[in-house]
Amino acid sequence: MNNSVRSTARIAGAGLRALLVLTVICGVIYPLVVTGIAQVAFHDKANGSEIKVDGKSVGSEQLGQTYVLDKKDKDGNPLPDPKFFQPRPSAAGPNTENTQYQLLVSGASNLAADSKVLLETVKQRRADVAEFNGVSPSSVPVDALTASASGIDPDISPEYARLQADRVAKANSLPADKVRKLVDDHTDGRQLGFMGEEHVNVLKLNIDLQKLAKQG
């Protein structure tokens, strides 16, 4: 009996010591080494790809953000600002834990393909986007009608960007062809020609749009 207690204690001790030494290797040395290399070699990216305009932070190239007015609609949602290209719908909510922060929380709707809620939402979005941009409902592309996976998708499809170009041009009193050209310049093709989908980074597009509008 004593022997088996002693051997159990011995092996439990070995297990604990193994965990501690591997924690030092995998949980301290490894992340510090990687952080060191990353901070030296890719400083901006490792810290979130922040973009500055006139020395002021305007967001991260990697994260989607909202472009809204102070005014709200009847449901209390802020209205989209017609002067800017609008991102995809987002289903990410506010942070519900540790509410001393107002953290950017990522997430999806998780609504099913046969969900009544999702069906109604898609129909409503189609009508809203068509009206907001003054286009026909059938021309609204799928990414304008569906919430992204992260809730902070930084990109939209070139189709959705082109659809918004005329409305954005009008709101900024810019010639439409200039804004359309801006969209074309900001359209990133598939990586190496075949990876992923063509997309337009909304923040970078809006920054250059703002510059263009300032020039008049």
Add this chain to the structure above:
Amino acid sequence: MSPVLSGVLQLTALVAALALVYRPLGDYMARVYSSEKHLRAEKLIYRTIGADPDAEMRWPAYLRGILAFSAASLLFLYLLQRIQGVLPKSLSLGFHAISPDQAFNTAASFVANTNWQSYSGEQAMGHAVQTLGLAVQNFVSAAVGMAVAVALVRGFARSRTGDLGNFWADLVRGTVRILIPISVIGAIVLVACGAIQNFAGIHEIGQLTGGGQQVNGGAVASQEVIKELGTNGGGYFNANSAHPFENPSAFTNLFEMFLILVIPFALTRTFGKLVGNVKQGYAILATMGVIWLTFTALMMWTEYAHHGPALQAAGGAMEGKETRFGVGASAIFATTTTLTSTGAVDSFHSSFTGLGGGITLLSMMLGEIAPGGVGSGLYGMLVMAIIAVFIAGLMVGRTPEYLGKKIGTREIKLAACYILITPTLVLGFTALSMALATPPHSILNTAGNSVDGSGAHGFSEVLYAFTSGANNNGSAMAGLNANTQWYNTTIGLAMLLGRFLPMVFVLALAGSLAEQKPVPETAGTLRTEKPLFAGLLVGAILIITGLTYFPALALGPMAEGLS
């Protein structure tokens, strides 16, 4: 280029990359586990542990090592979360302690290589828990899985001994010589493409129209890479690999799929090397590859076809998918993650088509063997191979053999116990959750919310949760609110039992095989390195899984997909 063609090309590129590293990595891993030399750093580690790395262990000793190590891990991770509230702010980000039921669930989840998450990373876990706790388990739980696989392979390769190697040596070598080197390189690649890697606190970045966003810093890239490489899957952020800081581009998306698949596939080469016949490894590889490719093709088809009222109305299956990945790459990711016990997601399975959701479910139900988790995929597939030679033996009335070992009563009993564990856990807990009064309240897509009023999707959410837990996958049909005491506790138990009970039977099987003397090959021996056997194995896997889960699948995804 059409989206479909782009999807096919991405799949082709993935296969080509995996094929390129298959032999070098597989051979390297074989050398790692059979080398007699210890690195100087490893000797230091063994001295700290107080273990002799050259001492051979029989299966009970090997198992005791695993259980002792995993119990220590479970306790440490639980305590780390419980004391988060009193840690300095630089380590906790000011986040409070995790509740007991959720801390148990999370500890069980990461120790069991599952990485089911009932919390949302960015608003619950500080640097200490993420980097010192969760990421460490991403390494070591994967190394434990590989150790068990190697022990089983030694059972086939050795004879007239009960010795299966040394657990501490296998654990340390897997971590130090395989997982860490690939992770360092992989993490740098991810940062170079835009994943973050810092220890900043929560800070504000500006917005173009004024105001700001509060975002987390974190050692994200270093955790992301081992999350995929170790087939763990627990995201740093709530959106997992859909979050741009974890998976910034279409290239990193492919690279992460490569990381998920590379070890499970290459281990079949390691297996072939160690049993002295690489063709045996190719047969296992072919079995895994056929299933993975077929499921991926089916998934791409159903997602491009986007059946389902809401997706038809939208004109595509882009709900819960990212623009930069698109439908094709998201479909490949979904089958890759569910067929490997990873559970990382770059798109949300709950919003997939009904059939697409069904494919993710079925992928997990196969038992995570095509190619499966690191290590667990190989040992799971070898157990299925034993069942397959047994079935073939019954057909011709001959004592079955596999790799020169007789598959007798003891072996087949152990294999049968192995394959019964997860279905028992999945179906038992799902039935309980649907029968009790409160657990169904967690369902988001209820009958009342569905277009046809069937609520089939709601049932799928619960079935998915326990399938994911018991098979150590960890992905979620996240419509289900799983952060309740019931789900935290039951899914926690399902993950622990689904991980460690099968290991008991695998190691017992390994011990039993290692004691046998080899049977000479004769003209009547079933040639298990031939395509015929690979075909038989695919059939056995599909029939066993199909018979076990068909009724449950019919109530959920099939009802939704066919309505």
